[in-house]
Amino acid sequence: MLTGGPSSTGGVNRGPLLTEVGVVGAGPVGLAIAWRCAQRGLRVAVHDDRPGSGASQVAAGMLAPVAEAYFGERELTALLVDSAARWPGFAAELAGASGVDLGYRTEGTLVVGLTADDLAEAGRLWSYQRGLGLPITPLRPSALRDREPALATRVRGGAVAPGDHQVDPRRLVTALRVAAERAGVVFRPARVGALSEVDARVMVVAAGCGAAALTGLPVRPVKGQVLRLRAPGGGPPGFRHVIRGYADGEPVYLVPRDSGEVVVGATVEERADTEVTADGVLRLLRAAVELVPELTEYELVEAAAGLRPGTPDNAPVLGALPGRPGVLAATGHHRHGIVLTPVTADLLTDLIVTGEPDPALAPFTPDRFPKEPLWN
Amino acid sequence: MLTGGPSSTGGVNRGPLLTEVGVVGAGPVGLAIAWRCAQRGLRVAVHDDRPGSGASQVAAGMLAPVAEAYFGERELTALLVDSAARWPGFAAELAGASGVDLGYRTEGTLVVGLTADDLAEAGRLWSYQRGLGLPITPLRPSALRDREPALATRVRGGAVAPGDHQVDPRRLVTALRVAAERAGVVFRPARVGALSEVDARVMVVAAGCGAAALTGLPVRPVKGQVLRLRAPGGGPPGFRHVIRGYADGEPVYLVPRDSGEVVVGATVEERADTEVTADGVLRLLRAAVELVPELTEYELVEAAAGLRPGTPDNAPVLGALPGRPGVLAATGHHRHGIVLTPVTADLLTDLIVTGEPDPALAPFTPDRFPKEPLWN
8 A cells, every 4th residue: 555654654653543535625526536545445544524516516517538638638628538437327326225316327529619600610629529539510500409409500510419418416425425435434523724633644636626725736626607597397407418608709518407407607717715696697698598498488596606626737736746655646637527426536546555557647637837936 | 544444433432442453464554554553643543564665675765756757747747756855854764763873864866877778868858847847957967977977988969956865764664663562563474365354444455466456446567577686895875866767768766875885777578477577687687787887797696577557647545445434545666665755644634634635635535536346
């Protein structure tokens, strides 16, 4: 087992350690690591004064490695594809272990363009994605509307990514907490101001944006505003696929849930506040109703903002912190925290148990960033 | 004093009556009547399980007899003008009696049109209003922008109604409750399901939309959705006047408060629910930012819907119910409840004290509607 810190250096007798793995942060990533480690027989404690209160509370839960595959991010795309492939098994196992329905749905994703310009922009990306061998198939407008009659007649065209699924992130957090508790994970409901407060042989910093202050890693908050609508009459939404679109240059996604909820997101803003603004709500609503006009009749039940942990290269930070024995990072997941939860948990748990990093972690190690004065 | 009901018919000794005036409904109208009656030495009780929870909670508080003067509503306009003239004295007296700042502001109202079509529509109404001798003055675009530089450069023109003021309805309710209590009014925090539950010599039904079920009056709910924005940085909004406008055919108003709040309203929907909808929010935000672009940067702090008590002729119902001795109505104020509060309170109190209706009440008597089966 990978160990580190003062307690592993021998010599000083600090008494019996209660915790082998201390996870800082009870979002999906931290909880999944804790659950996996406990399944491997490790004694695990999760430290968080407000579990599940971070970015996952606002996240839509798209599991979209294809639609999220972006120019110049091949290594990230490979990790997204890897993790998405783990999702069906992960979801089934977690639902079984927790008894919680995750809202995992496999109808797939439609990517659409409202105008000719929007379609041209989307088409460039589809070509790139198809060039990587990813499953995305352009559809004739008639075929698009056959799949989703709720789409506006103005929508010029689209494509289907059948393997891009969805899950409900709030249910995911609930399920992970239950499963982790059942597996023996201990929860410590206190805020961690410094890693020295955590008494464990291995520490995992899965604190989202909070990782910056705890580790000096270049993780910055990227604000996202998200709306939750509800279909009238208590029924499900009038469409089944996740719909991602460009509407007059405005990117938007619509995630329908069985409960009648539709998540509409998300702005991407280089800001650290969590205010909901007139501009954010207006842009999201305008784009949403342009793509799916029936949404005008929906109730607006929530408008919220969260902070994604962004990194200089938009990829997560996974692995041992240089110069900090026994401290691992699992943060910087930016817009991909939900889809990357299974692979992050599996690879970090393997690293903790074996002490050896999986080669898949190589592109994401914490030491890939130049050291700055902030590092400590 | 006007009296009625079983207790005034003599004969049966029901013991000493505790209450001379029972007011059903603790919105601004009911509270102001109760306060005025208590000032005249009457024993008053106000019955409401949720004081101040009705339309006033959502209202913007424009005191706008001129901008609200509409074709074919001359008698209502006269009442609005009468009440607006009472507002300065009413506000000063109430602030003194309660110690509560009402947020009463006298910068006046600008009425603007975004497009040439919007301006043409507004101009027709200004001509009508000026024909009635009401103070509204068209402004050159340069003069309009001198008064409010925050207006979009696209705004084609406007007019100023210097006598159309504003008050904060939530503060108004607070002030009226304090003043009424100090004047000896008793509050009974129970829901009134039927007038027979109220033991008083005179009853005043000031229950907004609830008056329909209590009296059979043709009062219907008219839904309004309203947003509350907040200026960034903790300062006041970047404009001082109330701004009423037409933006691509969409009517909207913007009411700035010293606290930094801007009320954006309001939809007018023939519905009885209080759901906030995507369409309502989208229309209000779009119109608002088209007139005052800086609002895009404002925080959206609240989206809510309320139900105005509408009547067949859009005018309030004020006076004795036919066939119901001792029962008075003070409801049906529709979009004008705040501005009409002083005149309603004064005229109803005079009627209760003297037993004689003021001639100004004649156009608004409850018996002006044809009887329907619902009447009881």
